Amino acid sequence: MHTAPLPPSFYTERNAIQAARDLLGLALTTEFDGVRTTGIITETEAYMGAGDRASHAYGGRRTARNEVMYADGGVAYVYLCYGIHHLFNVVVQKRDVPQAVLIRAIHPIEGKDVMLERRGTKQLTTGGPGTLTQALGIHTIHNGEDLGNGHIRIADAGVKAPARHIVTGPRIGVDYAGEDALLPYRYRIAPSHLR
Numbered sequence: 001m002h003t004a005p006l007p008p009s010f011y012t013e014r015n016a017i018q019a020a021r022d023l024l025g026l027a028l029t030t031e032f033d034g035v036r037t038t039g040i041i042t043e044t045e046a047y048m049g050a051g052d053r054a055s056h057a058y059g060g061r062r063t064a065r066n067e068v069m070y071a072d073g074g075v076a077y078v079y080l081c082y083g084i085h086h087l088f089n090v091v092v093q094k095r096d097v098p099q100a101v102l103i104r105a106i107h108p109i110e111g112k113d114v115m116l117e118r119r120g121t122k123q124l125t126t127g128g129p130g131t132l133t134q135a136l137g138i139h140t141i142h143n144g145e146d147l148g149n150g151h152i153r154i155a156d157a158g159v160k161a162p163a164r165h166i167v168t169g170p171r172i173g174v175d176y177a178g179e180d181a182l183l184p185y186r187y188r189i190a191p192s193h194l195r
Contacts, residue, residue: 004156005153005154006147006155006156010074011072011074012074012094015099016048019092019099023041024187024188024189025160026155027041027159028040028153030137030152035111035137037108037115037136039106039107039109039136040106040109041105041106043105043127043186045101046187047099047101047185048099049069053176053179053180054181055099056069056098057069068143070096070098071144072091072094073091073099076138076143077100078133078139079140086130088136088152090103090154105127105129109157115135118134118135165189165190166189166190167187167189171186
C-alpha cells in the first residue's frame, strides 16, 4: 500500500479527542530496512494534556520522557510501559500544548508474515497497544520521529467508519486518574465493520 502521508495540519489543527476519532480507519505503516508492515487503525485513546489526570502531561508536568508531547503535532511519542511494552502515541496540537493519542489496535493488511515473526506467534493478534508495536517493529528509539517523513507513517487508506460503527467508552488502565478515568476518550471501530 503506497499512500501519501497526512499533511502537518492534520496533527496541529485537531485536539486529541478530534484526532482520536479521525485516526480511526487510517493506515499506520512502518518501513525498516526495506521491510514494510501496515495496519488499519481500529482503536485509539485521547489524552488531553495538562487538564487530564490520565495524561503524562497532567498539571503541566514536563520530564525527559514526555518532552516530545510538547512538540508540534505530527511526531511519535513512544514510551515503555511496565518496563516491557513499547506504546505508540501520536502527538497533536501546536507546540507547548501537550496532547497525544494512544494507538491501541490495528487491523493488519500488509506484511502479516513479518508481524507474525516479530510477535513470535502462529496467530496474529494486534489488539493491544503493546502487541501492535511489536508487530510493527516500533520501539522507544522511534520516540520523536516525524510521522510524515520517517520510518513510521500514517496515511488515508480509504477506510471510513461511519459514526454508527464507532464505539466509545472509558480508557483502559487509568484508574489512578479518578473521575477522569471515566471520560469516554476511547474510540474503536466495531469489529463487524471490518469483516
